[in-house]
Amino acid sequence: VTLTENDQPELKLEQELEQDAICLADIERIAAEKLPPEVWDFVSGASGAELTLAANRAAFDAVRIVPRVLRDVSQCSPASTLLGHPVSMPVATAPVAYQTLFHPDGELAAARAAKEAGIPFTVGMLSGYSIEAVAEVGARTWLQLYWLRDRDRTVELIRRAEDAGYSALMLTVDVPWMGRRLRDIRNRFMLPAAVRAANFPDPEKGSEAHRPAPGNSSVAAHTALAFDPSLSWTDIDWLRAQTSLPLIIKGILDPRDAVRVAETGADAVVVSNHGGRQLDGAIPSIDALEAVCQAVSGRCEVLLDSGIRSGVDVLKALALGADGVLLGRPLMWGLAAAGEAGARRVLTLLAAETQDALGLAGCDTITAARELRTIAPAHTQRS
Amino acid sequence: VTLTENDQPELKLEQELEQDAICLADIERIAAEKLPPEVWDFVSGASGAELTLAANRAAFDAVRIVPRVLRDVSQCSPASTLLGHPVSMPVATAPVAYQTLFHPDGELAAARAAKEAGIPFTVGMLSGYSIEAVAEVGARTWLQLYWLRDRDRTVELIRRAEDAGYSALMLTVDVPWMGRRLRDIRNRFMLPAAVRAANFPDPEKGSEAHRPAPGNSSVAAHTALAFDPSLSWTDIDWLRAQTSLPLIIKGILDPRDAVRVAETGADAVVVSNHGGRQLDGAIPSIDALEAVCQAVSGRCEVLLDSGIRSGVDVLKALALGADGVLLGRPLMWGLAAAGEAGARRVLTLLAAETQDALGLAGCDTITAARELRTIAPAHTQRS
Amino acid sequence: VTLTENDQPELKLEQELEQDAICLADIERIAAEKLPPEVWDFVSGASGAELTLAANRAAFDAVRIVPRVLRDVSQCSPASTLLGHPVSMPVATAPVAYQTLFHPDGELAAARAAKEAGIPFTVGMLSGYSIEAVAEVGARTWLQLYWLRDRDRTVELIRRAEDAGYSALMLTVDVPWMGRRLRDIRNRFMLPAAVRAANFPDPEKGSEAHRPAPGNSSVAAHTALAFDPSLSWTDIDWLRAQTSLPLIIKGILDPRDAVRVAETGADAVVVSNHGGRQLDGAIPSIDALEAVCQAVSGRCEVLLDSGIRSGVDVLKALALGADGVLLGRPLMWGLAAAGEAGARRVLTLLAAETQDALGLAGCDTITAARELRTIAPAHTQRS
C-alpha cells in the first residue's frame, strides 16, 4: 500500500508531463524553472560568447529536408543498430557528468529511461553514481572516458567497466581542459557537497570541484588538475591495446582527424563541438557532418552530437550521413523536470517525433532516411 | 423585400471589405479577430516548431524578379489554362478540410467565389458540404482525396464525383498521418458538433474528430484511424485504373518523385509542403519548384502550393516554372471574415494583384511570366 | 530692407541645417516631422508589402568596397561627365512628380539647388511648375516623360522642351500604370487643390488626381487614365525620330532589355525599380547593375536609381559599373525640410560624402572608382 501511495505522485507527475510537455522545449522550460539558477547555467551555458551554442541550433534550423512520397510507411520504424546492436531509434544518450545535479536519482534514472526506450546509455566518467551501480539498471551501457593525468585510474576504470558488462568505451578528445564557460566563472560554480564523482571516491571534504576556485569555476579548476592535455594519437593506440571493448572517439570535426580515427580501428566517431562548451567559434557539428561522413566513407560509424532537439533534427543528421546521434542536455532537462519520468518523457517524445519525421519524409527505415536530399545556405571553405 | 433586407448586411460587409481590405494580410487580420482562438490556431498553425511555415514565407520574399519593360501590356491578362481548361488566372483553390469551421456556408460560399472568379475549386474529401452539394454551385470542381484505409469508400466517392461532374481528382500524398501540430495538441482541438465530414455521414454523435483524444488533437486522432499510410506507387496505378478523370498528385518536393509521377501518366503534380503542416523542416515549396519543373520537363503540369499570399507570389511561382498555384489559407481567411463576400474579396484582390504584377513585370501573358529571370540567395544541395 | 528681413529666416534655417543635418537621414527625420502624414506616406511609401523598398537599402548595405591606398588623392574630385557634359559629381536628380507637394517652391527650388550643385535637374512630366518656368532657373535640365495615351501631348511637350533649351529626355518605361501603393490607397490620397501638373493646365476643379477615387489613390486613378500601357520598342523608335535630344531610358533591370535599349541608339539607361514603387518583389537595382553594365558594355551610359542615400552608395554604384546615379526621395526630404535651402543641404552633403568616399577608397577620379573591387552575398540566378 505504501508503495502504491509513493507511486501516486510519480504517476501524477508523469501524467502531467504527458499533458503539458509535447516537445522537448516544453521540458526545457520546466527544467529552467525548477533548477537553481547556477545549475541551470551550468547545463545550458557554453563557452565564451556562446556563439557556437547558438550556431548549433541556427545551423540545424537552416537545413531543409526534401521529403519523398508514395512509399509505404505503414511499417515505418526508427529502429536501427549502433555498433552492431539493435536500438529502437538511432540515438544514444550523450555523456553528461554529475547527473545527480539535476535529480537525486541522476544516472540511475536516466539509465532506466534509456533502457525503457531501447537505446544505449552513456555513463560519464564523472558520474554521480558508480558505473557498477548504473550497470545494475540493465540498460545497454557505454562508458565515457576523459583522458586523466593518472593513467592507472583510467585503466582501473576500464577493467571495472569490462567486469560490469559495459558495451563500449567513448573517449572524449576535445577536452584538454574545460572551455571558458563564463556563466560558471561568474557564478563561481561549485558542486554541491552531495554531488560526487562516484567512480573516484573523494575524501569526505570533496574534491577541488567542491571548493572555491578564485576567479574560476570550481569544476573547471578540478578538471584542469585531473585531465591530461597531452592526449594524442599514440594514446589511442595505447588505449586500443588495453581493452577489446568497442571504441568510440568523441569530439571530431575535421575530416582529416575522422579519417585517422577510422584508421586506428575505432568503431565510431562522434562529430561534436561539445554542445558549444569547448571552442567557442567552432563549426556547428551539423555543418561539419557531411565532410566527415564522406571522408570516413563507412570505415566506422559516425554519430552526431550537439544541437539535437527534436526528431526532425535526428532526421537531418541521418540525411547528412550520420548513423545516429547523441542526446545530451534534453535528457538532463527531463531529469530536472521529473527524474526518471521526465527522462522517459524526453525519450518517448523523441522517439515519436523521429518516427513521425521518418514517415512524413517517406522513409520506412533509417537507411531510407540517409538517402534524403537536403539544402542549406551556401558556405565557403577556407583552408 | 425580405430578401433585399437580408442582402443589405452582406452588401454592407462587402463594401466595407472593399474599403478596408486591400491586401490578403488585411483579411488575415480580420479573420484572426473573428475566429475562435482554437479554430484560428487550426488554420494558421503548422507542425513542430513551425519552421517550414515561416520558411515558406521567407523563401518567397527572398526571391527577386527581374522585370522586363517596353512590351505592350495594355491587353495584359493572367488568363491561362489549368489541365487544359481556361482559367481567369493560373490559380485554383487548395483543398482545405471542414471549411464550415470558418463560416456556416463553408465550401458552398468558397465554391461560389471561385466560380465567380473563374478558377477551379478543389473540394476537400473531408468537406463540410457533400461533393454533390458543392457541385450544384456550378464552379469547375476538383475533388481532393486522402488515401483511406477503406478503399471502397474512396472508389464510391470517385463514382459520386464522376456522376456529379467533377473535372479532376487531386490525390494528397504527403499525409500518411497528420503532422504533429502542437497548437492543436495543446488546444485538444476537436471539431464542433455542427462541423461534419459531409461526404461520409457519421453517426449522430460524430466521429473521433468530435470526441476528446487524450493528449492529442482529435482531428489528428481521427485521421490516424482513417488514413492509410501504406500508400505507394502501385496504388497510383490502381487509382489511375479506377477512373478516367484527370489526376493531380499533391505533395511532391523531390524531383525524382516528380519524374515518377509524370511517368504514371498523371496530369499534374503539386509542389507542396502542405503549408508547413506535415514535415516541419521540409524545404519551402518555392525553393523546391525549379528542380521539379526541370525534372518534369513539361510531361505534366506543375502547380505550386504553400505560401502564396499575393499576386507577386503567383508571379514568382510562374517565373520559377510553375503552370499555376493553389491558394489555401487566404481563402479560409476570407470565409472567416465575411463568408462568400470575404472569399470573393480574396480572389478579386489576388486577381488584381496578379494582373498588376504581370504588367509591371512587362508580361502580357502567363507564358511571358514564365520566362522572367529571378535571383535568390545561394544554397548548397547536399545528398 | 524687407528683402533682407525676408532672407533672415531662410538664412537661419540654412545655418540650423548645417548644424543639425549632417547626413541625409537627418533630413529625412526633419521631413517626416514637417510633412502631413499622407504626403509623407506618398513620398516614402512603395508598392505592395514594400519588400523591394526595404531590399533596395539592404542590398546597398550588403555591398562592401575594397578600398585602394597610396594613391595621391589631394586633388580627388567627384567631377565627371553625364551625357558628355561636365558635372560636379556623377549625380542627377531623379524625376519626381508634383514637387510642390513638399514645398511651395517645388521644382524651382530643387532646380536652383541642382544648378548650384553643378548637376543636372530632371523635371518630371507631372511637375508642379511648367518646364519653361523651371528652365528659367538656368540649371542643366532634363525632361522626364511618361508615355501618355494622348501622343500629341507628348510631342507638344517635347517641342516645348526643345524650345526651352532642355538637354535630354528621360523616358520612364516601368509605369504602364502605378503600382499598388497601399499607403496611398488606405489614405485615399488626393492631390491638394494647389498642387497641379503645371505642364498640362487642368480645368479649375482639377484633374482626377484631385477628386476622390473610390477605394483607390486618386493619383493612381489619374495616371491609369493618362498613361499608355501599350508602350513598346516600336514607340522608342518613333520617339527617337521626333527629336534630336539625347534620350535616356529609365526603368531597366534585365540585361536583355538594356542591350536592346543600347541598340536603339539611346544615350543612357537608368537601372531602376522606381524606388520600390512599381513591382514589389523586383530585384534591388544595385543587384541588377553589374549584369546590365556588362551587357551594355559601354554602348551607352548606365545610371543607377533606387536606394542612394549617401556618398558611399554613389561609390558602390560606380564600383559596380555605373556612370552615375539619380537621387530621388532625399531631395524631396530637403524641400520638405527647408525648401531650396534644404535641397541645397542635401546636395552639399552628398557631394561632400562622395568626395570623402572617393578619397578614402584611394580614388582621385570617378574613373578610378569604377575599378574598385567589391564583395556581396552570393546569389543564384534562376531563369
Add this chain to the structure above:
Amino acid sequence: VTLTENDQPELKLEQELEQDAICLADIERIAAEKLPPEVWDFVSGASGAELTLAANRAAFDAVRIVPRVLRDVSQCSPASTLLGHPVSMPVATAPVAYQTLFHPDGELAAARAAKEAGIPFTVGMLSGYSIEAVAEVGARTWLQLYWLRDRDRTVELIRRAEDAGYSALMLTVDVPWMGRRLRDIRNRFMLPAAVRAANFPDPEKGSEAHRPAPGNSSVAAHTALAFDPSLSWTDIDWLRAQTSLPLIIKGILDPRDAVRVAETGADAVVVSNHGGRQLDGAIPSIDALEAVCQAVSGRCEVLLDSGIRSGVDVLKALALGADGVLLGRPLMWGLAAAGEAGARRVLTLLAAETQDALGLAGCDTITAARELRTIAPAHTQRS
C-alpha cells in the same frame, strides 16, 4: 609607506577587475560607464552609418573554425615572433592617438601593460606622451606615422625614434583625412586642454584640435590641416630611404596593394579598415585577409586589425593566414576602466583566451593554428 598606501586602491581595483572582468566585453561596459559620453563616442564610434564597424564584428562571428584533436597541447603556447622578434602572443597594440583621453597615464600605462604582457607597443604619432617618455617604459616599441604635410617633422620624429631605440615604424596609409565620424561631429568633439600631442609641442592655447571647428569635429579639422592626402607609392620609397628601421604599412585591404607593399621591401602589411573609422562600407578586414595573404605569399608579414575582441578572434585571424593581430579599442577600454591595471587585465585576458582557443583547436603553436580550416558564408567578388 605612502607608496604602499597609494598602491592599495590600485591593487583593489586590479583585484576587482580579476573578479568582475572575465572577458573584454566586461571591460568595455566599465569603460562606457566611466568615460565622458563624448570621449566614449570618440573611441567607440566610427564613420558614416557605422556599417563597417558593425560588419567587422559580424564577419568575425560568421567565421567558424574546424578544430583539430588528439594533438598534444600540454605545452601549447601562443608565443610567436613579430618582425623576427619573440612575442608572448601574436599580438601588438594598435596605434591609437591621444591615449591620455582615457587615463592620465595614457601611453605610459598602456606601454607598461604591453611590456608586462610581452608584446610590442605601438606609439601613435599623436601620442599623449612623447615617444621618448614612452621608450623609457622599456617595452618593445613601434612608432606609428601619419603622413604629415610638413615632411621635416616626420623625418625629425623618425630620428628621435631611432635615438630612442624604437624597433619599427608603422605608416598608416588609409587616412588622407579623417572619415566622417558623425558622433564626433554631432558632439563638436574637441580635445580637452590637458590632452596634447606630446611629440609636437603646441602653443599654450593648444592646436586646432582644442578649438571649436564650426560644424565639425575639432580633431578632424586638425588632421585635415596636418595630414598630407598626396601620400603615394613614391613616398614609401622616400621613407624607406630615410631609415633602416623595419617598416610596417597599415591600412591595406586590396591584394594588389598588398603585393605592391611587399615589393617595396616593407616588413609587414596590416590588413585594416581602421576599425570602421575611415571608409564606411569598406570590406571587413577579416573578409579581406585571406586574399591578401595569398597575394603576399610570405614576402612580408601580414597583421590583421579591426575587430579583435577575444582570443578566438585571434585564432580566426591566424587560421585565415595572418601572422598576428593588432589590438586597438579594447586596450583603451582597459585604460579607461583602471589605467595600467585595466590595460594589463585586457592583455592578460586576451593571452589566456588565445592560449585556450589554441589548445581547444588542437594547436600547440601559432604555426599549427595557421593550418586550421574555417568556413564562412559564401560571397561573390565583383570587380
